[in-house]
Amino acid sequence: MAKRTAAATKTRLSPDVIVASAVSLADAEGLEAVTVRRLAQEHGVTPMAMYWHFNDKDALLDGIAEYLVATVQLPEPTDQPWDVQLRDILEAFLAAIRPHPNVAALALKRILASEPGLALAERALGLLRDAGFTPGQSAEIGTFVLCAVITLVTNEPGPHSPIEGEAKAEMIRHKRAALEALSPARYPNVLASAPFLVACSDQDNYFAVNLDLLVQGVRGIRPA
Numbered sequence: 393m394a395k396r397t398a399a400a401t402k403t404r405l406s407p408d409v410i411v412a413s414a415v416s417l418a419d420a421e422g423l424e425a426v427t428v429r430r431l432a433q434e435h436g437v438t439p440m441a442m443y444w445h446f447n448d449k450d451a452l453l454d455g456i457a458e459y460l461v462a463t464v465q466l467p468e469p470t471d472q473p474w475d476v477q478l479r480d481i482l483e484a485f486l487a488a489i490r491p492h493p494n495v496a497a498l499a500l501k502r503i504l505a506s507e508p509g510l511a512l513a514e515r516a517l518g519l520l521r522d523a524g525f526t527p528g529q530s531a532e533i534g535t536f537v538l539c540a541v542i543t544l545v546t547n548e549p550g551p552h553s554p555i556e557g558e559a560k561a562e563m564i565r566h567k568r569a570a571l572e573a574l575s576p577a578r579y580p581n582v583l584a585s586a587p588f589l590v591a592c593s594d595q596d597n598y599f600a601v602n603l604d605l606l607v608q609g610v611r612g613i614r615p616a
Contacts, residue, residue: 404435405435405437405441405442405444405445406445407445407446407455409435410431410435410442410445410446410452410455411452411455411456411458411459412459413431413434413435414426414431414452414455414456415456415459415492415495417430417431417434418456418492418494418495419491419492419494419495422494423494423495426449426452426453426456427449428442428443428446428448428449428452431452453498454501454502456495456498457495457498457499457500457501457502458502458505458506458509460488460489460492460495460496460498460499460502461488461499461502461503461506461508461509461512462506462508463488464484464485464487464488464508464512465484465487465488466481466484466508466511466512466515467480467481467484469515474519474520474522474523475519475523475607475610475611477515477519478516478519478520478537478607478610479603479604479607481512481515481516481519482537482538482541482603482606482607483603485499485512485538485541486541486544486545486599486603489541489542489545490545490599493545493546493548496542496545496546497542497546499542500538500539500542503538513534516534516537516538517530517531517534520533520534520610523610523611523614523615524614524615525614525615533610537606537607537610540602540606541603541606544598544599544602544603548592548595548598549588549589549590549591549592549598564590564591567590568586568587568590568591571583571586571589571590572586
């Protein structure tokens with residue numbers, strides 16, 4: 393009987409199911425809430441049942457990272473200029489990680505360790521080579537722009553926390569008040585930008601402008 397129960401639990405708790413639960417938990421409560429014990433509780437099983445699929449938390453984090461990279465909807469190659477196609481790829485990467493700011497930083501470690509990630513890297517590096525960059529330069533620039541997209545998500549103005557509603561509004565007001573208490577003579581520009589430093593007034597515009605900034609920056613250092 394015990395063996396049948398264990399087998400049923402193993403079948404029900406597939407790696408995909410566990411990773412999906414982990415991502416949902418991280419979205420709601422932060423990455424620190426994601427533990428093998430907590431996920432076992434969520435599924436009504438013992439922690440040992442989880443170890444059928446993930447040896448430890450590091451393995452689980454790798455699973456989350458691989459999930460993020462696998463959700464990138466890589467656009468098909470087109471006849472558009474290299475910079476237009478590069479922006480499309482960065483936008484696809486952004487679309488996959490933007491809903492998950494609490495785990496977005498994990499994605500980078502799986503780009504060169506999974507088939508979807510390698511496909512993403514190959515396309516981005518190929519476009520940078522088309523722009524005239526050397527293999528070494530392409531590697532450095534490609535790594536930087538992907539890291540920058542992750543940073544845009546994880547450091548978007550406004551707190552990323554499970555706090556919502558009035559409590560979140562109060563947190564933003566507190567951060568804004570702290571900035572607005574600064575000396576206007578010494579920090580006039582910080583004061584002028586205070587509302588936008590503590591919260592994003594237009595999230596879509598925030599990401600669009602910064603993707604443009606990244607691509608135009610790459611274009612600006614293109615070899616003659």
